[in-house]
Amino acid sequence: MITIPTDERSLSFLDEVVADTPGGERIAHCMQCGSCSGSCPNGPDMDYTPRTLFALINAGQRERVLSSNTMWCCVSCYACTTRCPQDIPITDIMYALKRLSLREGLAGGTDAPALAKTFTGLLDKYGRSFEFGLASRYYLFNKPLSMLKMGPLGLSMFTKGRMSLVPTKIRQLDQLQAIIKKARQLGETS
Ligand code: SF4
Numbered sequence: 001m002i003t004i005p006t007d008e009r010s011l012s013f014l015d016e017v018v019a020d021t022p023g024g025e026r027i028a029h030c031m032q033c034g035s036c037s038g039s040c041p042n043g044p045d046m047d048y049t050p051r052t053l054f055a056l057i058n059a060g061q062r063e064r065v066l067s068s069n070t071m072w073c074c075v076s077c078y079a080c081t082t083r084c085p086q087d088i089p090i091t092d093i094m095y096a097l098k099r100l101s102l103r104e105g106l107a108g109g110t111d112a113p114a115l116a117k118t119f120t121g122l123l124d125k126y127g128r129s130f131e132f133g134l135a136s137r138y139y140l141f142n143k144p145l146s147m148l149k150m151g152p153l154g155l156s157m158f159t160k161g162r163m164s165l166v167p168t169k170i171r172q173l174d175q176l177q178a179i180i181k182k183a184r185q186l187g188e189t190s
């Protein structure tokens, strides 16, 4: 059992998370049952399981939460959200924490933001993922030395027809781009 000190910023951090998450006010009702952590496929890789993360948020541990890798390990499977007896929008809170972490420049301890940025850049351009482009750009700009190690895996995927070397665009890409543009505008003004 970890001991979590409550600091003087507790109210403001909780309020921040709530303000950035539809239905986020329910986080105050977390009863620490652990169903979310028990359901999470990525719990073992997280600095703090979802249950512990909510205890930290309620205790106002802003920097500890926002600099953790927990939200970046979330794969949005919604298993936790569907099982939470308190109807806490856990997955949406993970998204809010990602935004706050980026805004505060506290996501430096994980590669996930760089990977997400590369991924969304490809979505903007093609409307779908392009695995070869994703892997090559991510490693080239963020981990060039590791690129060599990934070569055999990439080659194996290519020879088995699991990875194309050429990107393809979706039809009516302009419509998706207009939706993304509008979502970004709304995100900036909210
Ligand atoms: S399942 Fe819900 S109530 Fe239980 S620990 Fe997780 S967030 Fe809290």
Ligand code: SF4
Residues within 6 Å of the ligand: 036, 039, 040, 041, 042, 043, 050, 073, 074, 075, 076, 077, 078, 079, 080, 081, 090, 091, 094
């Ligand atoms: S939505 Fe995220 S936090 Fe919830 S169970 Fe899935 S990976 Fe874990």
